[in-house]
Amino acid sequence: MSQSNITDKNYSLQTRLVLAFGLLLILFLGFAAIVLVRAYRLSVVASVEERLQLQVYALLGVAEPEGDGFFLPELSEARFSQIDSGLYGFIIDSAGREVWRSPSALNINVAQDIFQVDEIIRGETIFGSLDTMDQGQLSWVSYGTFWEVQDQSYNFVVMESNAPTNAQIRSFSSNLFIWFSVLAVFLSVAQYLLLRWGMRPLQKLAVDVSAIEAGEQDQLQSNYPIELLPVTHNLNVLIKSERDRQGRYRTTLGDLAHSLKTPLAVLSTALQELQQTHNFTEQHRLDMAEQLNRMDQIVSYQLKRAVKSGQTKLLSRSVPVAPVLNRILGALGKVYRDKNMAVVCELADDAVFYGEESDLMELTGNLLDNAFKYGASKVHVSASQKKKVLQLQIDDDGNGIAEGDRHWVLERGARADTVRSGQGIGLAVAVEIVSSYGGEIKIDQNEWGGARVKVKLGQ
Amino acid sequence: MRLLIVEDEDLLRARLVKALTDSGYVVDSASEGKNGLFHATEYEYDAAIIDLGLPGMDGISLIKAVRAKGKTFPILILTARDNWTDKVAGLDAGADDYVVKPFQIEEIKARLNALMRRAAGFAKPMLEFSNLSLDTTARKLMVSGVETELTAYEYKVLEYLMLHPGKVVSKTELTEHLYEQDHDRDSNVLEVFIRRLRQKLDPDETLKPIDTIRGQGYRFNVPVKHN
Numbered sequence: 001m002s003q004s005n006i007t008d009k010n011y012s013l014q015t016r017l018v019l020a021f022g023l024l025l026i027l028f029l030g031f032a033a034i035v036l037v038r039a040y041r042l043s044v045v046a047s048v049e050e051r052l053q054l055q056v057y058a059l060l061g062v063a064e065p066e067g068d069g070f071f072l073p074e075l076s077e078a079r080f081s082q083i084d085s086g087l088y089g090f091i092i093d094s095a096g097r098e099v100w101r102s103p104s105a106l107n108i109n110v111a112q113d114i115f116q117v118d119e120i121i122r123g124e125t126i127f128g129s130l131d132t133m134d135q136g137q138l139s140w141v142s143y144g145t146f147w148e149v150q151d152q153s154y155n156f157v158v159m160e161s162n163a164p165t166n167a168q169i170r171s172f173s174s175n176l177f178i179w180f181s182v183l184a185v186f187l188s189v190a191q192y193l194l195l196r197w198g199m200r201p202l203q204k205l206a207v208d209v210s211a212i213e214a215g216e217q218d219q220l221q222s223n224y225p226i227e228l229l230p231v232t233h234n235l236n237v238l239i240k241s242e243r244d245r246q247g248r249y250r251t252t253l254g255d256l257a258h259s260l261k262t263p264l265a266v267l268s269t270a271l272q273e274l275q276q277t278h279n280f281t282e283q284h285r286l287d288m289a290e291q292l293n294r295m296d297q298i299v300s301y302q303l304k305r306a307v308k309s310g311q312t313k314l315l316s317r318s319v320p321v322a323p324v325l326n327r328i329l330g331a332l333g334k335v336y337r338d339k340n341m342a343v344v345c346e347l348a349d350d351a352v353f354y355g356e357e358s359d360l361m362e363l364t365g366n367l368l369d370n371a372f373k374y375g376a377s378k379v380h381v382s383a384s385q386k387k388k389v390l391q392l393q394i395d396d397d398g399n400g401i402a403e404g405d406r407h408w409v410l411e412r413g414a415r416a417d418t419v420r421s422g423q424g425i426g427l428a429v430a431v432e433i434v435s436s437y438g439g440e441i442k443i444d445q446n447e448w449g450g451a452r453v454k455v456k457l458g459q
Numbered sequence: 460m461r462l463l464i465v466e467d468e469d470l471l472r473a474r475l476v477k478a479l480t481d482s483g484y485v486v487d488s489a490s491e492g493k494n495g496l497f498h499a500t501e502y503e504y505d506a507a508i509i510d511l512g513l514p515g516m517d518g519i520s521l522i523k524a525v526r527a528k529g530k531t532f533p534i535l536i537l538t539a540r541d542n543w544t545d546k547v548a549g550l551d552a553g554a555d556d557y558v559v560k561p562f563q564i565e566e567i568k569a570r571l572n573a574l575m576r577r578a579a580g581f582a583k584p585m586l587e588f589s590n591l592s593l594d595t596t597a598r599k600l601m602v603s604g605v606e607t608e609l610t611a612y613e614y615k616v617l618e619y620l621m622l623h624p625g626k627v628v629s630k631t632e633l634t635e636h637l638y639e640q641d642h643d644r645d646s647n648v649l650e651v652f653i654r655r656l657r658q659k660l661d662p663d664e665t666l667k668p669i670d671t672i673r674g675q676g677y678r679f680n681v682p683v684k685h686n
Contacts, residue, residue: 357544
């Protein structure tokens with residue numbers, strides 16, 4: 001893999017989660033703050049507009065026409081009367097001329113053209129804001145009326161300084177910032193603690209594994225959370241199968257060494273005898289050939305046993321049976337071409353072996369080789385699957401295996417020097433493989449009088 | 460019969476070459492795959508013995524390469540690894556039989572004999588034509604049920620012709636398959652063998668088993684006996 005970007009560096013799980021959640025937290029809180037401030041600003045602006053509109057109605061209520069202008073004797077709102085109070089009222093005629101302004105607005109320097117409109121529409125309310133040199137930003141509302149006495153349309157305009165509302169929004173924002181910061185700190189700490197708590201089983205696993213490495217314990221303990229149980233269970237199986245395999249290697253080596261000692265002893269005594277007598281007889285040759293043959297058998301039996309992968313079914317792949325059997329039948333058809341065996345196959349497509357393909361090949365190769373070797377003219381092979389159980393049956397029309405021999409033939413782990421030649425080795429290897437997968441192997445006689453070998457795997 | 464042996468173990472190869480040469484085969488040998496492939500493609504062989512565990516180009520690749528060149532002669536695998544994955548791989552690659560080490564030379568001879576006979580289309584070790592039968596295991600000729608003595612070279616010529624029945628076999632082909640490369644290839648010697656064979660196979664001159672095709676070679680022309 002060449003994907004060693006920043007994201008693939010060897011950060012610990014905890015660092016990854018802390019970084020990811022931290023980033024998410026910042027994004028979430030930041031976005032929430034922006035949305036909240038915007039919503040607050042909108043509601044403040046709406047309330048300002050509503051208030052200004054009420055002030056317009058108040059002006060309308062007390063306005064009395066006087067000549068070309070207006071006279072507003074009793075202003076209910078004190079701020080209209082107080083200079084630079086921040087609340088200002090204007091009445092503008094249709095030509096855009098100012099006909100009245102509140103006493104508060106005496107100092108206000110507003111460009112006249114902002115009141116210039118094409119036509120005053122009665123009952124129309126317009127909102128807006130403008131910037132001034134001395135008063136800062138002002139929000140305004142203008143309301144169009146028709147005054148029958150003067151036969152004239154007027155715009156009643158009320159303006160208010162934005163300074164108080166801006167201050168209000170600013171204070172809201174800074175409050176929000178403070179609280180969100182507190183929240184962020186609190187959430188970060190909580191998240192860190194939660195992650196540590198959640199990660200604790202993994203740390204425990206690491207400690208456990210190193211304890212096994214150090215030889216302080218045999219297996220992982222069982223008190224892991226349910227999500228980790230399959231992992232710890234499989235690790236335990238792996239550890240156990242590795243231990244078993246080491247044990248097997250030791251016994252195999254022991255067996256091999258011991259069983260080779262006997263023929264070696266015979267050979268060396270024969271050699272000594274020859275040195276003394278200087279007479280090499282036919283009997284000597286036969287003895288030595290027999291011992292060599294025995295040694296060859298011992299070695300090949302142990303080698304065949306060693307071929308087995310030693311995998312257990314829990315850690316294995318599923319291997320379709322039919323293709324493997326067909327390959328072996330093709331190979332045996334070549335080797336035993338002279339026998340012209342009639343082979344009948346009943347191989348279910350869904351027949352599956354849970355294990356190593358090489359084990360299946362060794363198992364079926366040995367059994368089928370026997371069937372071809374000892375069968376006279378026909379071989380019958382069937383493979384079927386019932387739920388998770390694979391059933392294999394191999395029949396030939398040879399002489400079969402005598403009932404008395406079936407027992408020792410199926411005995412597992414027969415010592416190499418006790419294995420007899422011929423069918424023994426192939427079957428012994430098959431038995432070894434089947435029992436290592438926790439399966440079952442049986443020998444029977446079929447209706448042709450030949451051997452029937454039945455194998456059940458995957459219970 | 461001309462054989463190719465590809466085996467990297469010097470002692471074993473020398474022993475095989477000697478034993479098979481003693482049995483009347485013409486034997487070429489190579490100690491690694493590339494050289495083996497060169498021999499297999501340059502010369503005509505009746506069978507090959509190939510070790511699976513060769514240095515460089517391994518046995519399986521060699522067999523595949525030989526088959527890819529269109530060579531159909533039977534191939535016998537030698538393997539030290541007695542497991543089915545390897546055996547099936549070898550047979551799938553195009554070999555015809557296998558022998559697991561250690562082995563007896565007699566077994567190799569028997570397997571080779573069977574392979575070459577099968578390649579010629581005979582299912583049994585007895586090659587039977589009309590009243591002639593050649594026992595390829597015991598290397599004996601029976602004419603009308605009576606055993607007839609053959610010299611080693613006469614046997615080799617007859618076996619080769621019988622394994623290619625009805626086919627014109629040139630003198631060059633015969634010498635290549637029956638003699639070592641540096642052997643004196645005097646075609647007159649071959650003619651003498653053929654003349655003697657004709658006398659032994661057909662003393663009454665009724666069967667005329669071996670045709671001479673002028674300028675081309677010989678043809679064994681007796682119908683195969685079906686039983």
